Amino acid sequence: MSAVDMRNVSRVYPGGVTALADATLTVEDGELVAVVGPSGSGKSTLLHLAGTLDRPTSGTVHVAGQDVGRLSDRALSQLRARSIGFVFQQFHLGVGVTALDAVADGLLYAGVPRRRRRDAAAEALERVGLAHRLTHRPHQLSGGERQRVAVARAIVGSPRLLLADEPTGNLDSSSGADVVELLTGLHRAGTAVVVITHDRDLARSFPRVVSVRDGRVSTTRPDGSFAAESALSDGEPPSGGWVPASPDSRPAPDGNIPASGHGRAAPGGHVLAAPEGRVPPDGHPPSGGRSAAEAAR
Amino acid sequence: MRPADMFRVGAVGLRTRPLRVFLSALGIAIGIAAMVAVVGISASGRAALDRELAAIGTNILTAGEGKNFGGERVALPRDAPDMAGRISGVEAASAIGRVEANVYRTDRIPAGETNALSVLAARTDLLGTLGGSVATGVWLTDATARGQAVVLGARTARLLGVHTAGPDTRVFLGGQWFTVAGILAPQPLAPELDTAALVGWPVAEETLGFDGHGTTVYVRTDPERLSQVRALLARTVNPAGPNEVTVARPSDALAARKAADRTLTALLLGLGGVALLVGGVGVANTMIISVLERRAEIGLRRALGATKGQVRGQFFTESLLLSALGGAGGVLLGVAVTGVYAAGQGWPLAVPWWAQVGAVGATVVIGGTAGLYPAVRAARLPPTEALSA
Numbered sequence: 001m002s003a004v005d006m007r008n009v010s011r012v013y014p015g016g017v018t019a020l021a022d023a024t025l026t027v028e029d030g031e032l033v034a035v036v037g038p039s040g041s042g043k044s045t046l047l048h049l050a051g052t053l054d055r056p057t058s059g060t061v062h063v064a065g066q067d068v069g070r071l072s073d074r075a076l077s078q079l080r081a082r083s084i085g086f087v088f089q090q091f092h093l094g095v096g097v098t099a100l101d102a103v104a105d106g107l108l109y110a111g112v113p114r115r116r117r118r119d120a121a122a123e124a125l126e127r128v129g130l131a132h133r134l135t136h137r138p139h140q141l142s143g144g145e146r147q148r149v150a151v152a153r154a155i156v157g158s159p160r161l162l163l164a165d166e167p168t169g170n171l172d173s174s175s176g177a178d179v180v181e182l183l184t185g186l187h188r189a190g191t192a193v194v195v196i197t198h199d200r201d202l203a204r205s206f207p208r209v210v211s212v213r214d215g216r217v218s219t220t221r222p223d224g225s226f227a228a229e230s231a232l233s234d235g236e237p238p239s240g241g242w243v244p245a246s247p248d249s250r251p252a253p254d255g256n257i258p259a260s261g262h263g264r265a266a267p268g269g270h271v272l273a274a275p276e277g278r279v280p281p282d283g284h285p286p287s288g289g290r291s292a293a294e295a296a297r
Numbered sequence: 298m299r300p301a302d303m304f305r306v307g308a309v310g311l312r313t314r315p316l317r318v319f320l321s322a323l324g325i326a327i328g329i330a331a332m333v334a335v336v337g338i339s340a341s342g343r344a345a346l347d348r349e350l351a352a353i354g355t356n357i358l359t360a361g362e363g364k365n366f367g368g369e370r371v372a373l374p375r376d377a378p379d380m381a382g383r384i385s386g387v388e389a390a391s392a393i394g395r396v397e398a399n400v401y402r403t404d405r406i407p408a409g410e411t412n413a414l415s416v417l418a419a420r421t422d423l424l425g426t427l428g429g430s431v432a433t434g435v436w437l438t439d440a441t442a443r444g445q446a447v448v449l450g451a452r453t454a455r456l457l458g459v460h461t462a463g464p465d466t467r468v469f470l471g472g473q474w475f476t477v478a479g480i481l482a483p484q485p486l487a488p489e490l491d492t493a494a495l496v497g498w499p500v501a502e503e504t505l506g507f508d509g510h511g512t513t514v515y516v517r518t519d520p521e522r523l524s525q526v527r528a529l530l531a532r533t534v535n536p537a538g539p540n541e542v543t544v545a546r547p548s549d550a551l552a553a554r555k556a557a558d559r560t561l562t563a564l565l566l567g568l569g570g571v572a573l574l575v576g577g578v579g580v581a582n583t584m585i586i587s588v589l590e591r592r593a594e595i596g597l598r599r600a601l602g603a604t605k606g607q608v609r610g611q612f613f614t615e616s617l618l619l620s621a622l623g624g625a626g627g628v629l630l631g632v633a634v635t636g637v638y639a640a641g642q643g644w645p646l647a648v649p650w651w652a653q654v655g656a657v658g659a660t661v662v663i664g665g666t667a668g669l670y671p672a673v674r675a676a677r678l679p680p681t682e683a684l685s686a
Contacts, residue, residue, distance in 0.1 A: 044685075053600060053680040074604050081602020088684065092597040096313040108302060109602035153601075 001065065002026045003161040003192035004050045009059035011045050019045040022059070023217040025210060027194055029160065032187035034203040035196045037212035043196050044165060046212055050194060051084050051163045052076050064160050081109040085154030085191075087183075089166035091146045093138040099125060099149045100134040106153040117156075124152040128182055144175025151182050155191070162186055164195045168202065176202075298607055307614030310587060311622075321576075321583040322623035325663065328573025329627025329656045330634060335565040337635030337648035345644035346551065349485060353428055355548040356523050357486050360514040360534045363541040371541040372510035377534040378420065381514050384529050386522030391426040392511030393490075394418040396501050398471030400447070400494040402457045406469070412456045416470060417493045417512075418501035419448075426515050427487055434462025434479025442497025447475040450491040454480040470494060471505045486547040487515065573659060576623060581667035584616050588675045595675050596683030609676035616668020617661060624660025628653050 004027040011020040020042045027033055027050070037043045048054040049061055052068050061068040064083040071079065085106070093102050103121035104114070112120070125131055128148040138146055147167060154162055164183060168176030180195075180202060187193045195206070203209050210217055311318045360381065365371050373392075374380075382390035396416040399408070424436045435441075437448055447470055449459060459466055459477055466477040475496065484490045501507035514534050518526040527546070532539035588595070595608055603611075632648050639646045 045681075048681045048684075051600065053596075053684070074606075077599070077602050077604040077607075079602075080600060084600075086597075086600040088597075090593070092593055092684075094309065094313065094594060097309065105598075106601055108306070109298065109598070109604075109607060111298070113299075114302065114305075 001029050002062070003029050003031070003064060004194070005062040006046075006049065006056075007060050009049060009056040009061060011042075011049060011054065012057045018215050020049070020056075020212075021215040023212075023215070025050075025217050027161070027192050029192050030187065030190045031192050032184060032207055033192075033194045034206035034209045035194060035212060036198070036200070036203045036209060041212045042215040043212040045215075046217070047163050047165055047194065047196055050161070051086060052080055077109065081111075082157060083160045085157065085159040085162040087147070087150050087154045087162065087164040087167045089169040091138070091143075091150045091170075093146055093149060095139075096137055098135050098137055099130060099141070099152075102138075102149055103153045103156050106156040110157055112157075120156050121152070124156040125149070127155070128152045129178075142175065143171050144178055147171060147175070147179050148182065151179060155186060158191075160192060162191050162193045164193070166196055166198065168197065168199060180205075298610070303607075303610055303614050304618075306611045307618050310591070310611075310615045311618055314587075317583060318619060318622065321579045322619055322626060324576035324579035325573065325620050325623025325660060326576070326627035326630055328569060328571075328576040329624050329660060330630035331572050332566055332569035332659075333628055333631025333648060333652055333656055334634040334638070335562055335569055336652040337631060337646075338638050339559070339562040340647045340649050340652075341635060341639040341644040342642075344647040345639075345642070348645060350548055350551065353486055353548075354517070354520070355546070356518045356520040357427065357547055358516050358518060358523070358527055358530055359487075359543075359545050359547060360516070360530050361543040361545070362510075362512050363543045365538070365541050371535075371538060372508070373512065373514060373534055373542070374537075375509050375511075377511050378514050380533050381516050381530060384516070384526055384533055386519045386526045387516045388519060389422065389426040389517040390514060391420045391423040391516075392514045393420075393423065393493075393495070394498070394501070394507055394510060395512045396471070396496065396505050396507045398505050400453070400457070400468055400470045400475075402459070402468060404469045404474075412453075413492065414453050414456065415489075415493045416505070417490070417495050418498045418505075418507050419495040420498055423495075423515065424481075426517050427484060427490075428517070429484045429487070429490075430482050431479040432482040433460075434477065436479055437495065437497050441478055443499045443503075444497070445473060445475045445500065446478040446497065448479045448481060448495045449477060450481050450493045450495070451483040452491040453494055468494065470496070473504065485551060489513070573663060577620070577663035577667045580616060580620050580623070580664060581671065583619065584612060584668050584671035585674070587615070588612060588671045588678075591675075592678060592683040595678050596680050596685075599680035599683065605676040608678075609672045612672035612675045613665070613668045616671065617664040620660045620664030620667065621657070624657050624664075627660075628656050631656070 004025070006023060006025045009020060009023045010018065012018050023046065025046070035043045035046060045054065049056055050063065052061070052063055052071075055061075055069060063079060066079060068076065100118060100121050103124050104117040106124075107117040107120060122131070122134060125134060128151055130145060130148055130152065133141060133145060133149075141149065147170075151167070162183070167179050167183065171179065176199075183193050183195060197203055360373070360377070362370055362373050378390050378392040381387060394417065396418050398416040399411045400414050400416055401410070419437065421437050421439055421442050424430070431448065432451065434448070437446060447468060449457065449468070454460070457468060459468065459480065462477045462479045464476055467474045468477060469475075481490060481495075496505065498507075498509075502509050516526065516530065527544060530544050531542040535542045598608060598611070635648055636646050
């Protein structure tokens with residue numbers, strides 16, 4: 001079953017700016033997907049539509065089997081509260097709010113009683129390795145720790161779909177690696193994880209990469225092992241803020257991929273997939289045939 | 298979402314911005330405090346009056362000389378006080394009579410500088426009838442009432458600069474020297490005594506040309522039978538012309554004077570209301586700024602699954618809490634101001650419960666009104682726009 005199913009989705013903002021045009025994308029349950037593209041290409045719009053924060057101008061979006069266009073604000077909010085987790089580049093942690101309370105807020109709108117919210121929050125913080133930081137406030141935490149708190153908040157309700165918008169954008173490489181490790185761990189546990197990133201090396205370590213350019217979902221690489229150049233030049237010629245892997249941007253031979261331990265860098269810029277953990281629990285391959293067809297387009 | 302959760306979420310926004318919360322709550326508090334203090338001071342004044350009336354009694358009646366159809370003064374008969382004393386239900390009766398004389402500190406004072414003080418002949422049972430007392434010295438006795446002795450009213454003594462009574466203190470009254478035997482305490486039920494110099498009835502008749510006709514008869518009645526006495530008083534003191542007698546109950550006048558203060562109280566309440574309104578505008582302003590600044594938080598909460606209604610509720614709750622805080626502070630402040638003022642006046646502290654409940658109610662209304670628009674605005678903010686801010 002698909003966590004997100006977008007068909008022929010367009011989003012035109014008032015004033016005639018087309019942020020997304022006729023995009024079709026399916027993310028299966030348990031899949032791990034990177035979304036890449038230059039600034040302004042429409043990847044945030046894609047993420048907002050997938051997260052039901054926005055509605056498409058045309059086309060249909062199904063999230064967790066529900067047609068977003070047909071849901072009321074209340075039903076949509078419940079869908080977000082129970083089935084979707086968000087992680088943002090800016091963390092969005094309230095000033096003066098402790099880590100425990102911030103994470104517990106992840107369950108606030110799902111109607112969970114306070115005591116159970118706090119228990120679940122403590123557990124989620126333990127899962128992200130912050131069991132010792134429960135009562136710390138944002139200014140007492142490092143950037144990496146803050147983002148891990150945000151991840152804990154996103155996963156405290158065990159959502160079916162986790163959407164991360166540049167989760168490592170404000171972090172140094174080692175903190176970023178910790179966060180990516182958390183996200184891939186979630187993917188291994190069965191959550192569909194979609195990550196927007198500017199980090200080509202990071203994207204390369206993902207089993208599936210969706211490229212967005214000028215509002216079009218133009219490239220899908222369905223398999224784990226790939227030839228970067230061919231895949232990335234498959235669609236339109238590279239331009240703008242996103243440049244496909246060129247020799248100087250390839251992973252160093254020593255394998256310093258931020259997705260520590262997950263993908264392995266091989267000399268020549270190839271990332272070899274580690275097959276174990278790439279297959280979601282339901283046995284489906286991470287990318288379905290439809291996605292492959294998308295790639296061929 | 299549970300009310301407790303709503304309360305908690307609304308409080309978070311306040312807890313993390315203490316200074317701004319303090320300042321905008323202060324605006325509300327000043328308005329509430331002004332209104333509570335106005336009501337409290339007025340109530341305390343009334344409570345003090347009630348206490349005073351309870352102490353001096355409300356069972357005093359006066360029968361004064363009136364005017365006939367021609368507008369001429371009609372003096373009371375000479376035996377008016379004695380007649381009044383015989384009415385069933387009268388416990389005591391006494392009288393004063395106007396003496397055509399002036400009182401001066403010394404014989405060197407120009408005759409025109411009378412200070413608007415009057416000279417009255419008083420019966421020796423006057424003070425007992427009124428339940429009054431002397432501040433210093435002694436009241437007239439049957440002996441001193443025949444001699445050159447005078448008792449000064451409280452204000453008279455102050456205006457003449459007389460502070461002690463005794464054989465050495467003399468004033469110049471009606472062309473003669475009178476020894477000040479005593480000085481009266483203020484007489485709330487007979488304020489005319491405060492600006493008078495009181496001499497004995499016999500000496501007034503003998504040396505000051507007093508005709509012996511009382512101008513005002515005072516009677517103290519059995520409180521239960523006050524109305525019966527009141528009905529009989531006029532025709533008893535002047536059977537020949539009951540219509541030419543003015544019967545009054547001085548405690549009524551006192552109460553009426555306090556009632557007149559209510560106009561002023563209403564005016565001050567209005568001013569307090571304006572202050573409260575300004576406070577409400579301050580809260581609305583704070584909330585609008587808060588909504589503008591917290592777009593990211595609104596977006597995040599929407600992403601976490603908050604409905605529009607829940608976002609609206611959060612900011613509405615925050616506004617209510619903010620003004621409730623101001624309201625509570627204002628009530629405390631208002632009671633404190635009332636307490637200080639009442640202590641200064643020697644009044645009992647009385648702030649009516651309805652003023653305090655009303656203050657809280659007004660606060661809720663103000664907070665709700667001020668928070669409505671910002672809350673609706675917060676709820677209308679599209680989540681994507683809020684997150685990109």
